[in-house]
Amino acid sequence: xxxxxxxxxxxxxxxxxxxxxxxxxxVFSMVFVVYAASIKVQPQVWNVLFxxxxxxxxxxxxxxxxxxxxxxxxxxxxxxxxxxxxxxxKIIYNTLLLLVLSLLAFGAYSVVAGNPxxxxxxxxxxxxxxxxxxxIAFTFIASIAAKANNSATLMAILSFPVIMPILLTLVxxxxxxxxxxxxxxxxxxIVNLLAIDAILITLTFVLFPFVWRD
Amino acid sequence: MKxxxxxxxxxxxxxxxxxxxxxxAQGNRDYMRETGKINVVxxxxxxxxxxxxxxxxxLDRKLxxxxxxxxxxxxxxxx
Amino acid sequence: xxWKALSVVLIVYSLIAGTLxxxxxxxxxxxxxxxxxxQQLVLQLHGYNSFYAQSPANDxxxxxxxxxxxxxxxxxxxxxxxxxxxxxxxxxTELPRPTASVMLNAIIDHPADGVSLLPSAxxxxxxxxxxxxxxxxxxxxxxxxxxxxxxxxxNVIYESIRNTYFHVPMWFVLMFLFIASAWxxxxxxxxxxxxxxxxxxEQKGRSLLDFDRKAAAYAEAGLLFGILGLITGxxxxxxxxxxxxxxxIKQLMTAVALLIYLAYFILRSSFDEPEKGARLAAVYNIxxxxxxxxxxxxxxxxFASLHPGATGNPAFGSEDLDNTMRMVxxxxxxxxSLFGFWxxxxxxxxxxxxxxxxxxx
Numbered sequence: 001x002x003x004x005x006x007x008x009x010x011x012x013x014x015x016x017x018x019x020x021x022x023x024x025x026x027v028f029s030m031v032f033v034v035y036a037a038s039i040k041v042q043p044q045v046w047n048v049l050f051x052x053x054x055x056x057x058x059x060x061x062x063x064x065x066x067x068x069x070x071x072x073x074x075x076x077x078x079x080x081x082x083x084x085x086x087x088x089x090k091i092i093y094n095t096l097l098l099l100v101l102s103l104l105a106f107g108a109y110s111v112v113a114g115n116p117x118x119x120x121x122x123x124x125x126x127x128x129x130x131x132x133x134x135x136i137a138f139t140f141i142a143s144i145a146a147k148a149n150n151s152a153t154l155m156a157i158l159s160f161p162v163i164m165p166i167l168l169t170l171v172x173x174x175x176x177x178x179x180x181x182x183x184x185x186x187x188x189x190i191v192n193l194l195a196i197d198a199i200l201i202t203l204t205f206v207l208f209p210f211v212w213r214d
Numbered sequence: 215m216k217x218x219x220x221x222x223x224x225x226x227x228x229x230x231x232x233x234x235x236x237x238x239a240q241g242n243r244d245y246m247r248e249t250g251k252i253n254v255v256x257x258x259x260x261x262x263x264x265x266x267x268x269x270x271x272x273l274d275r276k277l278x279x280x281x282x283x284x285x286x287x288x289x290x291x292x293x
Numbered sequence: 294x295x296w297k298a299l300s301v302v303l304i305v306y307s308l309i310a311g312t313l314x315x316x317x318x319x320x321x322x323x324x325x326x327x328x329x330x331x332q333q334l335v336l337q338l339h340g341y342n343s344f345y346a347q348s349p350a351n352d353x354x355x356x357x358x359x360x361x362x363x364x365x366x367x368x369x370x371x372x373x374x375x376x377x378x379x380x381x382x383x384x385x386t387e388l389p390r391p392t393a394s395v396m397l398n399a400i401i402d403h404p405a406d407g408v409s410l411l412p413s414a415x416x417x418x419x420x421x422x423x424x425x426x427x428x429x430x431x432x433x434x435x436x437x438x439x440x441x442x443x444x445x446x447x448n449v450i451y452e453s454i455r456n457t458y459f460h461v462p463m464w465f466v467l468m469f470l471f472i473a474s475a476w477x478x479x480x481x482x483x484x485x486x487x488x489x490x491x492x493x494x495e496q497k498g499r500s501l502l503d504f505d506r507k508a509a510a511y512a513e514a515g516l517l518f519g520i521l522g523l524i525t526g527x528x529x530x531x532x533x534x535x536x537x538x539x540x541x542i543k544q545l546m547t548a549v550a551l552l553i554y555l556a557y558f559i560l561r562s563s564f565d566e567p568e569k570g571a572r573l574a575a576v577y578n579i580x581x582x583x584x585x586x587x588x589x590x591x592x593x594x595x596f597a598s599l600h601p602g603a604t605g606n607p608a609f610g611s612e613d614l615d616n617t618m619r620m621v622x623x624x625x626x627x628x629x630s631l632f633g634f635w636x637x638x639x640x641x642x643x644x645x646x647x648x649x650x651x652x653x654x
Contacts, residue, residue: 140580144573148563157559158577161552165587196587203583207576210482250341250451254532255312258459258525265521266636273639280647 001081005089013097016068020097023061027053027105035112043116043178050109051171054102054130055163061097062138063155065090066146074212083212084205091139091201098131116178122186123177126170129193133166136197140204143211169193296631303628310621311458317439318343319446320411323399330419331386336367338378338399340409341446345372348404355380356433357397357415359389363428365397384417387426394418400433407439409446445615450533458621460529462629463522464543469630470515470637471550475582477508478575485572505571506644507637508578509561512554514637518629519551543600546588553581 013020030053034041041049066074077086106127110117117123141159145151169189176186319341328334338355345353355367355378367380378401388395399414447454481504484493493499526544527537538544560577564570 137584141577144560144577147569147573148560150563154560154563157556158581161549161556162581162584164549165584168588192587196584199583199587200580203580207482207580210485210572210576250316250453251532252452252455254453254529255455255459257528258456259308259312261525261528262459262463262521265517265524269517269636273643276647277643280643280650284650 001085002089002092005081005086006093009089009093012068013093019064019068023057023101024104026060027057027101028108030056031105031108031112034109038113041113043180044175046109046113046116047171047175047178047180049113050105051167051174053105053109054098054134055167057101057105058098058131058134058138059156059159061101062094062135062142063145063152064142065094065139066143067151078212083208087139087143087204087208091135091204094135094139095131098135099128102127102131118179119177123174125190126173126177129190129197130166130170133170133193133197133200134163136200136204137162137166140200140208140211143208147211165196166193169196297635300628300631300635303624304632307458307621307625307628311455311625314617314621315443316342316452316454317409317443317446318403318406319409319448320399320401320414321448323411323414326414327416327418328384330384330388330417332384334382334384336380336382336399336415337373338380338401340376340378340401340406341451343403343406343409344375345378345403345406346375347406352404353378354402356400356431357382358400358433359395359397359428363389364400364431364433365428366431385426385428386419387424388417388419389425389428391422391425393420393422402436404437405439406437408436411448442617444617453529453533454618456525456529457618458625460522460525461622462626463518463525464547465626466518466629466633467515467522467547467550470511470518470633471554471582473634473637474508474511474515474554475578477504477511478578480504481508481571481575482579502567502571502648503645505567505575506641506648508575509558510637510641510644511634512557512578513640514633516551516554517636518633519547519554523547523551541600542588546585549588550585553585557581 034049034053038045069077138155138159141162142151142155145155145158148154169192172181173186173189173193175181176183176189321339321341323339324337325334328336336355336357350370350372353370353372355370356364357367358364365382365384367382369381371379373379394416396413397415397417399411400408401410402408444454481501483489484501484504493501523544526547530539531537557574557578561570561574564573
């Protein structure tokens with residue numbers, strides 16, 4: 001069941017290629033703006049700007065996951081499949097999407113602004129954990145925001161405070177990967193991040209039944 | 215609550231809150247740092263008082279509006 | 294009704310006791326602030342809230358302390374007036390550490406005022422750094438303790454230590470109100486399925502939307518106290534830490550909490566059907582409140598806190614709060630919390646009346 005739902009997401013994305021191309025173009029434009037606006041990017045600035053780009057691209061990529069299909073079709077899905085499964089499929093799909101997006105952004109960004117990352121393995125792990133955390137929080141917030149009329153603005157307002165703990169930990173971890181700060185006990189930050197993800201995903205499944213029904 | 219325009223009042227308070235510390239720090243005397251910084255305590259108490267009074271005034275105005283509404287159409291009560 | 298009276302009594306008590314109880318004596322500064330080794334130094338010590346003239350000069354003892362074992366004892370102590378004391382020191386040619394200068398703490402022991410200390414009061418400089426000497430031999434013991442109802446003296450913050458009773462309770466009220474708000478959101482969702490809602494209706498006069506109104510009223514009052522805590526904190530920080538904003542965990546958490554509840558109100562007002570808006574707002578309230586908790590564990594690893602109890606713990610350590618302060622601090626917290634709930638309840642009652650009048654309920 002989960003696999004079918006996941007395939008549905010991929011097929012849907014493939015049919016509406018303009019949406020995904022729009023996001024990719026968005027990422028490239030932002031990277032280019034950073035390149036055009038600053039001559040030489042210091043590692044500290046590189047770190048902050050990179051996560052800002054990822055943050056905004058992620059919000060824009062996830063916001064459409066519940067808006068792109070009509071309410072009637074959504075209701076049809078909820079009757080066919082378990083709503084929790086549907087949400088899980090969307091979270092997994094968005095995680096993959098955000099991972100691809102952040103890798104693309106990282107590639108483009110290192111071409112135009114240089115690549116100060118010293119610990120590539122840790123950085124890849126951070127990107128994966130970041131995609132997971134962003135995907136859980138944003139998918140759930142998108143499901144709330146989709147119920148309102150002005151969902152794009154609402155999405156940004158609702159998700160910024162919620163994403164704060166994840167974002168702060170990610171910026172700190174990636175500063176370690178860039179060797180901007182020395183910290184041998186960064187495993188605790190990774191555990192923190194996983195714990196936040198666990199809290200958020202538990203809450204998501206407890207609360208989602210109250211969101212989808214109208 | 216017609217005796218002053220709330221918005222003008224808030225603007226003045228905000229303006230005072232921002233400008234007073236700079237004005238007081240002018241010259242050789244710093245009033246906020248004199249006598250063991252006791253004026254900081256007075257400032258904190260005054261700010262809390264202003265905040266709560268503002269909140270209560272807003273509630274008061276809302277209640278007045280509701281009263282007028284009820285006077286205008288008595289059929290508004292469904293219970 | 295009794296708790297409203299209690300809140301007023303406690304707040305008035307904390308206002309009176311918090312502003313009128315005097316501070317313990319302390320040392321504001323000494324002059325001169327630097328001296329050379331081997332010099333006969335005549336040091337003037339300036340007290341705060343002190344009554345030096347109340348005791349004969351030979352009962353007063355003065356030290357310049359290097360560490361817990363090494364100190365210099367002051368000779369020929371003269372009382373100039375209640376807040377000025379003069380003592381002479383013969384500073385040895387060798388310092389206790391082989392460096393060009395050392396910082397010494399000033400300690401005064403007074404029979405009536407008790408003991409007072411100024412850390413790093415005076416700097417002793419020396420030309421050569423070749424050798425060192427042991428300064429032991431002066432015995433700091435038998436200190437007097439001032440036993441009356443007074444607040445501790447702290448350098449830099451001085452009288453503004455009293456803000457503990459006015460600024461800090463705002464943070465506690467904010468926490469209690471936000472917990473109450475989240476709890477009411479949980480209750481709303483628990484009773485929101487049709488079977489439960491019918492059971493609720495049978496209890497007299499309670500409707501499902503009451504939980505939503507309560508959640509919103511508590512959140513609004515919490516927002517008020519959050520803003521007050523932030524503003525008063527910024528004023529205090531400007532004069533105690535030198536900057537109004539310094540990325541402190543408590544400042545950051547309050548700011549994030551305020552953002553969450555502002556977003557909550559925007560979400561709540563962006564639906565036409567009240568039941569739908571209430572349901573989604575309740576879901577967001579719980580989700581956002583839970584995501585606020587990890588900040589308590591994460592941020593201390595990133596930002597050093599200037600607040601006491603720096604590890605993200607909202608309580609104070611025993612060295613930050615003595616028994617005298619507790620006698621004002623705890624009543625202040627209880628009083629302000631009850632007052633916050635009172636305000637929230639007024640807001641809730643207004644909202645219920647309004648909804649009745651407009652036929653929403």
